[in-house]
């Protein structure tokens with residue numbers, strides 16, 4: 001079944017804020033997400049980049065392919081650099097702006113987590129986006145704590161595949177009681193667009209976790225990157241949902257509303273998703289079973305939370 | 315208005331009067347009272363600033379990358395371990411040409427804890443590109459903050475004001491707190507030469523290939539050298555508004571001195587007593603107080619020290635494997651000069667150990683003309 005993509009025309013920013021000419025690999029998913037994100041956010045957006053593939057391929061002095069202000073910063077600092085920029089824009093009286101961090105999984109799950117946790121706890125008015133390609137790609141495919149169990153990377157080579165499950169960054173962010181937390185994938189561009197639109201209108205800390213195929217690191221054909229990201233959602237390895245804070249009438253009565261925003265057009269077993277990529281080639285059956293179980297558990301959990309939210313709404 | 319306040323509070327008043335837009339800091343003894351006072355000032359609306367209560371010093375400095383790029387005047391303060399934690403970001407902020415001002419309360423660092431005075435923390439940051447100014451009194455601290463913003467925003471480099479833990483940070487002195495309107499005339503609002511502007515979007519930082527990086531670094535070096543030309547102008551302006559001023563170095567009785575003692579920070583005050591006493595006994599001694607240490611005012615040092623027959627440097631710091639940092643740098647600054655007296659080095663007061671007038675006199679008298687060898691530092695007061 002073909003899924004219909006519906007983005008209301010009038011919501012699209014006509015101007016392209018991301019121009020061609022980048023040096024990313026073919027089939028890299030990150031630029032697709034950026035292009036859609038900027039259409040939703042508009043030109044009063046500041047982007048903060050820590051070290052990552054994107055910070056390198058979006059420009060290289062004296063060029064930039066982004067038609068919005070860009071601040072580059074040290075690897076581990078992006079969240080708080082954004083907090084500082086947001087504070088300065090506020091004190092300058094600039095209204096209707098978005099300060100967005102665009103960081104890799106390394107800059108989010110690992111080295112960047114301290115600054116991110118600080119900014120989230122303070123509820124600073126920033127949008128933190130993690131494009132998760134599940135390893136340190138810029139430095140040559142080393143494992144991160146976002147690398148899934150069973151994946152090959154240059155630091156989890158044959159004989160020492162990653163044995164730990166992926167860190168649950170979504171729960172970590174939710175534990176900070178933030179205003180908005182969502183997952184999204186450029187394989188579902190209408191959903192991705194709508195989430196950036198929504199995030200733009202929320203004051204406080206917003207976090208969007210993007211799945212981001214990396215043909216070089218995932219060992220896939222560049223032409224397959226969108227198809228494989230769609231399989232990630234169809235297999236429920238990467239469910240697409242959002243959690244929105246509903247401010248209570250009385251203090252202490254805030255609630256968090258879960259919504260599964262993409263119900264995939266079909267279901268595929270986790271093993272199909274894993275088999276589609278060279279990085280999982282050496283995985284044992286044992287690990288496949290484990291990942292299937294984790295995916296099932298996460299899905300059940302999401303359904304439960306969504307239904308509980310719906311009940312509460314009634 | 316004259317008021318008896320502590321050194322740290324003098325800094326806070328300097329920050330208040332500078333009308334900063336964004337403050338970000340993390341507490342560490344003995345810096346804490348600066349940020350406590352600033353928090354109070356923000357809460358009382360005496361400062362219209364956003365105060366980001368970060369989770370570490372690393373984030374304190376990093377937040378100012380965003381804030382200064384987005385056009386705010388910015389301030390932070392730290393000390394010892396906190397300053398060391400910022401190290402990567404110090405290189406970044408200077409290289410990004412952000413005119414941040416920071417107070418560093420000099421505190422000892424090592425593999426054991428010590429919270430007292432020592433300058434090794436800020437001296438370990440000397441290659442970062444930050445302008446460094448060492449202060450001796452609370453008045454100098456308050457005035458130093460105001461002058462630092464003028465200088466920083468002119469040359470577009472960050473400035474660090476460094477001063478001794480407790481001896482200065484927690485000592486009460488009478489300070490003349492200037493009126494806000496006079497300060498406003500001296501220090502206009504911050505207008506960055508390149509603005510973060512949504513209608514004219516720019517990229518700040520980014521990847522510099524080998525084709526550009528070297529030239530980029532050279533511009534940072536040039537900006538630092540330019541500070542030596544700009545600083546005297548800042549002094550003249552400051553003097554015109556407030557009737558006092560502070561040079562690149564401060565000298566006292568050096569013109570006809572055979573021996574010139576060199577100090578930085580609070581040891582200077584103690585040394586003044588000694589110089590006075592020895593002068594009255596007919597000894598031709600003088601004093602040079604180091605103020606600006608990055609960039610090094612080489613010509614200035616050469617002019618002051620060149621006529622002496624020997625120079626004695628007291629270092630409250632230790633570069634392990636070398637000895638005293640100031641002594642080593644003064645030696646190399648004098649080397650290419652036609653007049654270069656021997657530079658004797660004494661290490662004293664590490665980890666906040668008191669340096670009394672008797673210590674300073676002892677150091678001066680232990681260093682007779684060729685004894686000990688100037689190459690070997692004298693570890694004064696070491697318990698054996």
Ligand SMILES: Cc1ncc(C[n+]2csc(CCOP(=O)(O)OP(=O)(O)O)c2C)c(N)n1
Pocket residue numbers: 051052053054075076103104105106107108133134135136137138139144
């Ligand atoms: C403090 C510091 N440590 C290490 C590096 C080297 N480094 C640059 S990018 C990177 C990995 C980036 O991984 P991720 O955040 O996942 O982004 P990706 O490149 O995968 O898109 C590393 C380790 C650095 N720039 N700074």
Ligand code: SF4
Pocket residue numbers: 023024025026027028029030053057133137138213214215216217
């Ligand atoms: S290595 Fe991966 S993430 Fe980096 S540019 Fe190439 S495809 Fe994109």
Ligand SMILES: [Mg+2]
Pocket residue numbers: 104105106131132133134135136137
């Ligand atoms: Mg990555």
